[in-house]
Amino acid sequence: MDIRDKVVVVTGGAQGIGFAIAERFAKAGAKLVLGDIKQDVLDEAKQKLSATGAKVHAVVCNVSKEEDAERLMQAAVDEFGRLDVAVLNAGILRDGLLLKLDKETGKVKRKMSLEQWQMVIDVNLTGVFLTGREAAVRMAELGNGGAIVMMSSIAAEGNFGQTNYSATKAGVRAMAVTWSRELARYGVRVAAVAPGFIGTPMVKKDMKAEALEKLLKMVPAGRLGEPDEVAHTCQFIVENDFITGVTLGVTGGMKL
Ligand SMILES: NC(=O)c1ccc[n+]([C@@H]2O[C@H](COP(=O)([O-])OP(=O)(O)OC[C@H]3O[C@@H](n4cnc5c(N)ncnc54)[C@H](O)[C@@H]3O)[C@@H](O)[C@H]2O)c1
Numbered sequence: 001m002d003i004r005d006k007v008v009v010v011t012g013g014a015q016g017i018g019f020a021i022a023e024r025f026a027k028a029g030a031k032l033v034l035g036d037i038k039q040d041v042l043d044e045a046k047q048k049l050s051a052t053g054a055k056v057h058a059v060v061c062n063v064s065k066e067e068d069a070e071r072l073m074q075a076a077v078d079e080f081g082r083l084d085v086a087v088l089n090a091g092i093l094r095d096g097l098l099l100k101l102d103k104e105t106g107k108v109k110r111k112m113s114l115e116q117w118q119m120v121i122d123v124n125l126t127g128v129f130l131t132g133r134e135a136a137v138r139m140a141e142l143g144n145g146g147a148i149v150m151m152s153s154i155a156a157e158g159n160f161g162q163t164n165y166s167a168t169k170a171g172v173r174a175m176a177v178t179w180s181r182e183l184a185r186y187g188v189r190v191a192a193v194a195p196g197f198i199g200t201p202m203v204k205k206d207m208k209a210e211a212l213e214k215l216l217k218m219v220p221a222g223r224l225g226e227p228d229e230v231a232h233t234c235q236f237i238v239e240n241d242f243i244t245g246v247t248l249g250v251t252g253g254m255k256l
Pocket residue numbers: 011012013014015016017018035036037038041061062063064089090091092123127151152153154194195196197198199200201202203
């Protein structure tokens with residue numbers, strides 16, 4: 001797909017990897033619709049991108065709400081008349097162990113709460129389902145085909161302290177395969193990207209410094225990835241018409 005003049009929706013597009021994706025597609029000549037739950041950061045992102053001459057529309061939304069997912073994807077059609085690419089990037093972490101025993105009593109003193117589980121499922125899995133479905137509905141009806149790129153993670157393999165997160169990211173990988181088969185007849189390709197550890201607010205603020213140091217020792221490249229390296233992979237997927245039904249790792253060689 002030639003990205004120039006295409007309409008690209010990015011969820012969680014206000015900061016981090018999502019913003020890097022929006023920047024990259026804007027530079028390649030796309031019109032952008034950014035969806036994010038954080039109004040202030042979203043306004044800032046829109047301003048930054050508009051200053052480069054890009055056409056940008058911003059929608060405050062919660063991807064885990066059905067009416068918000070519909071409103072976000074419809075905004076692309078209402079604002080720019082088409083919808084060619086949806087990058088389903090919004091995601092959250094709520095890490096914790098399944099359980100922790102108290103050494104003295106031998107009894108469980110902490111468990112991953114249902115709330116901790118449900119919040120991550122709602123955003124990372126239901127959010128991807130709803131926004132992906134609504135993007136696909138419009139792409140199929142408009143008849144121009146399209147590409148859906150979703151954000152999985154290296155944690156899809158299973159990761160210590162990430163029962164909830166790993167389950168959602170494995171689910172995303174499965175959805176990419178399922179949808180690539182179901183939507184091919186409408187000319188819609190679907191793939192996922194599985195980043196390793198990328199230097200964004202999610203990693204820098206939410207992860208403990210010791211945990212991060214330990215993790216870096218497991219990365220053959222010896223560093224965190226750059227958000228633009230993930231964005232570059234999304235661009236590659238969109239531009240290459242023979243890529244569908246796969247998850248591409250961007251991990252610096254790291255394996256869990
Ligand atoms: N940073 C990493 O190392 C890394 C690694 C693997 C996968 N990922 C995945 O990449 C994606 C982006 O991660 P990031 O590091 O840029 O995170 P981030 O926290 O910097 O950005 C996430 C964005 O999503 C938005 N968001 C959160 N919940 C939302 C909701 N319900 N509705 C709409 N928007 C919402 C946030 O406001 C934020 O702007 C996530 O799906 C994450 O799981 C990140």
